[in-house]
Amino acid sequence: MVDEDTLSSVLSDFARTLITDFPIQGILDHLVERIVDVLAVTAAGVTLISPGMAPHYVAASNADALDFERLQTELGQGPCLAAYETGEAVSVPDMRRDNRFPDFAPAAIAAGMGAVFAFPLRHGAGRLGALDLYRDTPGALDPRDMAAAQTLADVAAAYLLNAQARQEALEISDRFRASALHDALTGLPNRVLLQQRLEHAAQRAHRSHSQAAVLFADLDRFKWVNDTYGHPFGDELLIAVARRLSAVVRPGDTLARVSGDEFVILCEDLAHVGDVMNLARRVDEAFLSPFDLAGTQVTMTVSVGIAYSGPGETVTDQLITHADLAMYQAKRLGGATHQVIDLRGASTAGDRNRLDRDLRSAMTGGQLDLAYQPIVRTADGALVGAEALLRWTHPTQGAIPALTTVSIAEQNGLIGGIGAWVLKRSCLDRGNWLAEHPGQPLDVSVNVSVRQLMTAGFCATVATILEATRMDPTALVLELTEGVFIEDGNRATSVLADLKAMGVRLALDDFGSGYCSLGYLRRFPVDTIKIDQGFVTDIGHDPSGVAIVGAVTNLAHVLGLSVTAEGIETQQQHDAVAAMGCEHAQGFLYSHAVPAADISSILRTGLDGSALRSGPPRPASGAGRVAVESDRGAA
Numbered sequence: 001m002v003d004e005d006t007l008s009s010v011l012s013d014f015a016r017t018l019i020t021d022f023p024i025q026g027i028l029d030h031l032v033e034r035i036v037d038v039l040a041v042t043a044a045g046v047t048l049i050s051p052g053m054a055p056h057y058v059a060a061s062n063a064d065a066l067d068f069e070r071l072q073t074e075l076g077q078g079p080c081l082a083a084y085e086t087g088e089a090v091s092v093p094d095m096r097r098d099n100r101f102p103d104f105a106p107a108a109i110a111a112g113m114g115a116v117f118a119f120p121l122r123h124g125a126g127r128l129g130a131l132d133l134y135r136d137t138p139g140a141l142d143p144r145d146m147a148a149a150q151t152l153a154d155v156a157a158a159y160l161l162n163a164q165a166r167q168e169a170l171e172i173s174d175r176f177r178a179s180a181l182h183d184a185l186t187g188l189p190n191r192v193l194l195q196q197r198l199e200h201a202a203q204r205a206h207r208s209h210s211q212a213a214v215l216f217a218d219l220d221r222f223k224w225v226n227d228t229y230g231h232p233f234g235d236e237l238l239i240a241v242a243r244r245l246s247a248v249v250r251p252g253d254t255l256a257r258v259s260g261d262e263f264v265i266l267c268e269d270l271a272h273v274g275d276v277m278n279l280a281r282r283v284d285e286a287f288l289s290p291f292d293l294a295g296t297q298v299t300m301t302v303s304v305g306i307a308y309s310g311p312g313e314t315v316t317d318q319l320i321t322h323a324d325l326a327m328y329q330a331k332r333l334g335g336a337t338h339q340v341i342d343l344r345g346a347s348t349a350g351d352r353n354r355l356d357r358d359l360r361s362a363m364t365g366g367q368l369d370l371a372y373q374p375i376v377r378t379a380d381g382a383l384v385g386a387e388a389l390l391r392w393t394h395p396t397q398g399a400i401p402a403l404t405t406v407s408i409a410e411q412n413g414l415i416g417g418i419g420a421w422v423l424k425r426s427c428l429d430r431g432n433w434l435a436e437h438p439g440q441p442l443d444v445s446v447n448v449s450v451r452q453l454m455t456a457g458f459c460a461t462v463a464t465i466l467e468a469t470r471m472d473p474t475a476l477v478l479e480l481t482e483g484v485f486i487e488d489g490n491r492a493t494s495v496l497a498d499l500k501a502m503g504v505r506l507a508l509d510d511f512g513s514g515y516c517s518l519g520y521l522r523r524f525p526v527d528t529i530k531i532d533q534g535f536v537t538d539i540g541h542d543p544s545g546v547a548i549v550g551a552v553t554n555l556a557h558v559l560g561l562s563v564t565a566e567g568i569e570t571q572q573q574h575d576a577v578a579a580m581g582c583e584h585a586q587g588f589l590y591s592h593a594v595p596a597a598d599i600s601s602i603l604r605t606g607l608d609g610s611a612l613r614s615g616p617p618r619p620a621s622g623a624g625r626v627a628v629e630s631d632r633g634a635a
């Protein structure tokens with residue numbers, strides 16, 4: 001029989017050991033060990049019970065007791081479960097004379113058990129489990145021992161609750177930490193974790209002179225998939241994409257989902273730049289077969305931008321921004337393609353960062369201007385229009401390429417403002433030309449970027465500018481690239497329809513430089529195709545160049561569209577596109593882009609005037625001259 005002193009020494013021992021950071025299993029082990037020391041029993045066991053679940057925690061003072069604990073759980077019967085269920089101590093002083101546990105008793109007797117006493121581990125009205133005391137001989141337990149055992153069980157329950165609460169808190173904080181760093185849908189690292197890995201890569205690049213690369217992948221037409229098949233389908237697709245991409249990254253690379261349909265792969269410690277291109281190829285291959293989701297098959301393509309830093313160069317999150325910029329270039333060309341921004345050479349990266357900042361003040365500082373490239377009629381070289389091209393003269397870096405300016409503006413959100421300025425300036429300039437040369441039919445073409453077209457209120461801005469500048473809408477040609485169709489075809493359709501309703505004309509720019517889907521030509525209300533310079537350059541070198549330009553021109557004509565050939569530099573190219581029936585052309589052969597005032601001069605005197613001194617040597621005769629035209633042309 002336990003005396004007061006022993007019990008209180010066990011309790012204070014319990015208190016000392018358990019008050020600290022004792023794990024649950026440790027508490028149970030301690031409980032069963034101490035109890036066989038102080039009570040007249042052969043063994044003790046304890047089982048924690050969670051309704052509907054297999055017991056997580058079992059402890060026993062010896063192997064037999066452990067078997068008895070498990071046996072009761074397996075049978076779903078026994079003093080332990082009874083104490084747990086009723087909340088009352090259960091006493092079985094003689095196993096052979098008890099008929100409450102018909103399944104458990106025979107097995108227990110066969111294993112040499114004489115008596116068992118079970119005590120609930122109580123907390124409030126509920127129970128956590130039960131403590132079992134086993135004896136190999138029959139006989140009741142002294143009431144004071146019964147009370148002492150229940151006291152120990154209660155104390156253990158209190159510590160267990162404490163430990164459980166601590167453990168749950170730990171699990172929650174682990175889960176929270178994981179969820180703060182991972183995307184809930186795909187389980188991939190999120191932007192925060194990517195940022196941490198990038199910092200890690202930066203330290204590593206600094207230490208080991210390694211290079212890093214970022215691949216920015218954005219699904220083409222994801223929004224369309226979402227709208228067509230519903231968001232749950234879109235979610236499934238993203239999960240499937242995450243799975244395929246996970247399979248192509250190298251161990252040690254970080255694949256993150258940074259937003260909606262955007263994935264980023266960070267490659268640290270690159271041995272060769274070629275490794276990135278291999279990775280890009282594997283990313284492409286990952287999209288070759290269609291995604292089969294619940295019986296629906298969708299074929300997806302992806303636009304990828306790549307940026308990398310040279311050995312030992314500072315790696316910053318600008319690498320992501322630049323990969324994103326490159327990705328936009330890929331999109332601009334119609335998606336399903338790669339673009340690389342090569343940042344090797346820290347000065348280039350630094351320059352771009354500065355440009356990003358400087359563009360904000362460029363507009364107000366009068367550094368932005370427009371140059372106009374004449375568009376001529378191939379038949380007779382007559383001037384039919386002028387394409388406005390953005391020019392940024394940086395105070396220290398001089399002329400910044402238009403594509404760089406536009407991609408930076410698309411990134412930092414200035415494209416809306418800059419685009420509106422370009423449009424208004426173009427309309428005003430055309431107004432001035434016509435004021436000087438009344439009655440001259442002359443179109444003005446303005447490039448519109450993907451982001452700009454998709455901005456809410458774009459059509460309203462166009463309408464306002466047309467009205468404010470008293471511009472004839474039919475003389476305005478907006479030049480779009482195929483990129484607008486892959487992002488959100490439905491929205492593009494409705495914006496383009498609104499523009500058409502205003503009377504504005506539309507041209508598909510750089511046709512053939514990117515994804516080049518002829519399907520777009522039928523679906524979208526464009527008036528003109530501008531054949532990319534890339535095809536024109538092939539004329540004279542590669543017979544397929546002629547064949548492609550010819551085929552596209554024929555197709556355009558079948559669809560009732562006019563064709564402009566871009567980038568004509570030689571008489572041979574001019575002759576070829578003219579022979580194939582391209583109505584219009586532009587290129588250095590006729591004129592470089594010139595200041596607005598020079599267009600006025602051309603209207604006055606034609607190319608033979610003095611306006612185009614900045615241009616290349618001009619052809620001596622024939623159609624390679626800009627003449628003032630007398631009828632309306634297309635873009």
Ligand code: C2E
Pocket residue numbers: 373388389390401402403406419422447448449479509510533566567568569586587588589593
């Ligand atoms: P784009 O609309 O296809 O414009 C034609 C580009 O080709 C211009 O380059 C022009 O200078 C160049 N080019 C014209 N003829 C020849 C030629 O015979 N040979 C060669 N090698 N090049 C020729 P630029 O001005 O650098 O503009 C590049 C692109 O930037 C434009 O391509 C257009 O997509 C974009 N862009 C220019 N201005 C704007 C703008 O105001 N807004 C938007 N969104 N994009 C613009």
Ligand code: MG
Pocket residue numbers: 387447479509
């Ligand atoms: Mg253009």
Ligand code: MG
Pocket residue numbers: 509510530532566
């Ligand atoms: Mg073009």
